[in-house]
Amino acid sequence: MALEFNGSRGYTLGVEEELHIVDASTGELVSKIEEVMSRLPEDLEEAVSYELFQSVLEIKTPPCATVSEAAGRLRELRSRVRSWTAACGAALASAGTHPFSLYRDQKITDQERYRKVIKTLRWVAEREVIFGQHVHVAVPGEEEVIEAHNRLSEWAPLLLALSSNSPFWQGMDTGFESTRVKIFETFPRAGLPPAFPDYGSFESYVDLMVDSGAMDDYTFCWWDVRPHAKIGTIELRILDSQTSLDHAVALTALTQCLVASSLSGPPKGPYNRELALENKWRSSRHGLDAAFYDLGKRTNVPARDVARAAVEELRPVSQDLRCEAELLNVLEIVERGTGSQYQRRIYEESGDFLDVVAYLIEGTRPAMAEAPAEEQG
Numbered sequence: 001m002a003l004e005f006n007g008s009r010g011y012t013l014g015v016e017e018e019l020h021i022v023d024a025s026t027g028e029l030v031s032k033i034e035e036v037m038s039r040l041p042e043d044l045e046e047a048v049s050y051e052l053f054q055s056v057l058e059i060k061t062p063p064c065a066t067v068s069e070a071a072g073r074l075r076e077l078r079s080r081v082r083s084w085t086a087a088c089g090a091a092l093a094s095a096g097t098h099p100f101s102l103y104r105d106q107k108i109t110d111q112e113r114y115r116k117v118i119k120t121l122r123w124v125a126e127r128e129v130i131f132g133q134h135v136h137v138a139v140p141g142e143e144e145v146i147e148a149h150n151r152l153s154e155w156a157p158l159l160l161a162l163s164s165n166s167p168f169w170q171g172m173d174t175g176f177e178s179t180r181v182k183i184f185e186t187f188p189r190a191g192l193p194p195a196f197p198d199y200g201s202f203e204s205y206v207d208l209m210v211d212s213g214a215m216d217d218y219t220f221c222w223w224d225v226r227p228h229a230k231i232g233t234i235e236l237r238i239l240d241s242q243t244s245l246d247h248a249v250a251l252t253a254l255t256q257c258l259v260a261s262s263l264s265g266p267p268k269g270p271y272n273r274e275l276a277l278e279n280k281w282r283s284s285r286h287g288l289d290a291a292f293y294d295l296g297k298r299t300n301v302p303a304r305d306v307a308r309a310a311v312e313e314l315r316p317v318s319q320d321l322r323c324e325a326e327l328l329n330v331l332e333i334v335e336r337g338t339g340s341q342y343q344r345r346i347y348e349e350s351g352d353f354l355d356v357v358a359y360l361i362e363g364t365r366p367a368m369a370e371a372p373a374e375e376q377g
Helices: 033-039 067-086 112-121 142-163 179-184 199-211 245-262 273-289 303-321 324-328 330-336 339-350 353-364
Strands: 013-023 048-050 056-060 090-093 132-138 225-228 233-240 291-294 299-302
Touching (some): 013 245, 033 048, 033 056, 033 067, 056 067, 067 245, 090 353, 132 245, 142 233, 142 303, 142 330, 179 233, 179 273, 233 245, 245 303, 245 324, 245 330, 273 291, 273 303, 273 339, 291 303, 303 324, 303 330, 324 330, 339 353
Antiparallel strands (some): 013 056, 013 090, 013 132, 048 056, 132 233, 225 233, 291 299
């Protein structure tokens, strides 16, 4: 069956963030999504949505012309939803996992899609108390979305390393920088996607899975990168949710630039999935301390060097997209550390996971925005 791709030009983008709802006193995840949703004003109803568990909410921007616009929307959403959550006696926090709350204590959201996921996947889905950032970038058509799909999949290990923000799980240090992706990889149709040679191959895959009864539609492909035919985007799904809004925005800029860059020349075809899988493993385990194997150079290259080189190469693209400042903030992550590294520093200082949650709550609070240069003076 043909799966129409509703593409558009201009590399417009949208961002989704999955956030923790935590008890303001104990720091535990708390099932208050229904109460929060019931209090939201009408103009926020489209921007906030349910997730699998009642202790999770998602904020999402509308399509934005620039990264700066998306950043402003995220800042506003974090601030306003935080206020309504506080009115319910709870707080918002952002990271790829909660440091100590137990998955078995979480309540499932009472919606048909989520009931079906739990019934089908049971323990695999019951453990999925994890939080990601998704970035959508619009692309023109079927050929372009498959090229973006393959090139973003190549870059997925670096994007994961930069976003790693889930070192703790169920009250323990897992030894991983991104525990979240290892949990999510137990889902069917998760992890790095197939290396499709063309859009028809993607359509054939979806048809096969639907005909077999494995899924209802392509949105049950939970890959790290996937074409989103209905809204005409390539969707990056590998990122851990970011505590720092600046980090979230920097990763959004990097994603948009990578997509635009990938479509600036002739198609390169399917990516080397086996190599990407190995590099992704290193990334989830070591974060920015990983070294990625470069097939062209026949050597391992430190992730930080890969990140610095990527930013430098993409600066002309970022200037065209008006997101150079946001892209350069990727270097702040490289030099100062990822969310996982910040969390570990807090825990090493105090030995108390509650202090880590307090840090996540405070860090999720957005700083006041500075007016763009063209609006100043």
